[in-house]
Amino acid sequence: MSILEILKYPDPRLKAPADEVKEIDEGIFGLVEDMLETMYAAPGVGLAATQVGRPVRVAVVDIQCRDETRNPMVLVNPEILEGEGEDLMEEGCLSVAEFTSEVKRHYRVTVRATGLNGGTVELQAEGLLARAFQHEIDHLNGILFIDRISPLKRNIYRRKLRKMSNE
Ligand code: ZN
Secondary structure, three states: OOOOOOOOOOOHHHHOOOEOOOOOOHHHHHHHHHHHHHHHHOOOOEEEHHHHOOOEOEEEEOOOOOOOOOOOEEEEEEEEEEEEOOEEEEEEEOOEEEEEEEEEEOOEEEEEEEOOOOOEEEEEEEHHHHHHHHHHHHHHOOOOHHHHOOHHHHHHHHHHHHHHHHO
């Protein structure tokens, strides 16, 4: 297992939609192990393969990443079947340095994905877990949370980033 480098905005690879996984082979198992290790080391509640420069539809999520009782979830080819309710909550991202913002998401979602054993799973989630699923699935579609905030707030972040890189 190894800790992978996490791409940072504005890396163009974060904007590219990921390809569907056709077969869950050793390569995918290895990627998942590395992604989990990378997520826990960060630490973060989720990580998508696009964030580590691998454009395949794989994401890991664990909203208890800081607890003793870790509960890793692995999503292959995940898609949102249904979303309901509205929820506004502060959000950050391992690929977006030094910035958080309130983002509007569904409060409750139903997600269909393939498990590592190749079977189809349907997951119902609400609150933080639902938010993490939506955030990671966005990554697999080339969308960052800063694409979901107002242009005004996004510009504030861009200016801050320019200032940071000039220091
Ligand atoms: Zn993210």
